[in-house]
């Protein structure tokens with residue numbers, strides 16, 4: 001059998017593109033998933049009465065209306081609780097609101113003054129040119145004191161890479177620092193929500209954890225998914241592509257990390273080297289029981305002596321989950337294990353934007369595209385995409401491939 005589309009990887013990217021193709025009238029498609037179940041980073045486990053998102057803290061929040069339209073077409077909005085985000089940062093034992101720049105006044109006076117001074121004297125405010133590495137960029141943006149006591153240790157923990165080895169071209173993710181606004185909020189001792197960055201509100205499923213979002217998109221295409229089927233080679237023969245020497249398709253869409261596919265005959269030595277150079281980190285998600293009585297959804301933990309970099313207070317966004325459930329995210333290089341009820345390692349958690357990563361992935365994608373393989377998602381495109389962006393990218397790819405009927409069905413776009 002020759003498929004019109006073979007999709008590698010059954011995470012939200014693979015399933016979103018499969019569903020968009022199906023809604024557009026394409027039925028000759030197969031999704032090949034390495035694991036024994038689909039879902040990738042969007043999976044949830046119920047453990048001893050706790051809801052655990054094993055890919056880490058997952059919330060639905062998007063700047064794309066069409067993504068909401070698409071998701072709510074599959075799982076009605078009523079199935080979600082909408083929250084105003086309550087997230088804090090632990091600065092030397094004091095919990096202050098995120099983002100730090102807006103809540104400096106919550107710190108004890110001498111630290112507040114030192115951090116304000118750090119921001120007032122930052123390189124950007126002084127008109128210095130933008131640097132090229134992440135470490136220099138953090139110092140330029142927020143000043144040395146905030147860099148040394150918050151941003152650099154936090155980023156070292158999460159990435160497991162030195163900030164001096166990381167690029168800055170992915171930083172559109174971070175909000176610009178408005179020095180005047182920082183001082184205004186500190187003087188008023190009040191956090192101004194209009195100055196908040198994005199993500200101030202989010203949706204979380206009332207039932208089933210974040211996987212409920214994935215399942216809703218996956219259910220209509222489940223029959224097209226083959227699990228326990230890791231793809232290791234893609235080769236071209238005439239106008240067809242062959243996967244693992246067997247399955248044939250006219251077009252392949254890859255959403256899986258490229259490392260497993262590096263030996264494919266479609267790649268030259270230069271592309272193989274580029275694949276080898278792509279870096280990712282691994283994150284352990286661990287479940288713990290701790291008593292808490294506050295409304296915080298999650299906490300950022302820059303303290304270098306604490307293994308984890310973020311903790312989530314599950315009951316505060318999923319009231320059905322037991323009242324004392326906490327999960328932690330820890331870079332696997334720092335993970336030692338302690339009193340966890342359960343832990344799960346995500347080998348591929350974040351693509352790391354090492355210096356030159358954009359050129360590196362471009363080398364891979366150019367050769368893949370030439371062979372008829374499109375790239376999609378966090379791993380295919382090797383970018384720090386959240387699940388909503390993976391869906392948006394799937395929409396853009398479906399359009400590029402000439403499939404747009406999904407727009408009519410979902411009222412999206």
Ligand SMILES: Cc1cc2nc3c(=O)[nH]c(=O)nc-3n(C[C@H](O)[C@H](O)[C@H](O)COP(=O)(O)OP(=O)(O)OC[C@H]3O[C@@H](n4cnc5c(N)ncnc54)[C@H](O)[C@@H]3O)c2cc1C
Pocket residue numbers: 008009010011012013014032033034035038039040041042055056057058059060061229230231232255256257260261283329346348349350376377378379380385386387388390
């Ligand atoms: C800690 C953390 C927190 C996050 N928080 C949020 C959040 O709050 N909100 C949000 O929207 N997003 C969040 N994200 C991002 C979100 O998880 C991803 O954007 C999204 O799940 C990526 O989906 P994907 O399908 O591209 O990749 P994945 O989910 O990784 O799926 C890839 C799939 O490919 C399979 N695969 C791998 N190799 C092969 C192979 N050789 N052959 C076949 N199959 C293969 C894998 O088993 C997997 O199922 C977070 C991510 C992390 C790590």
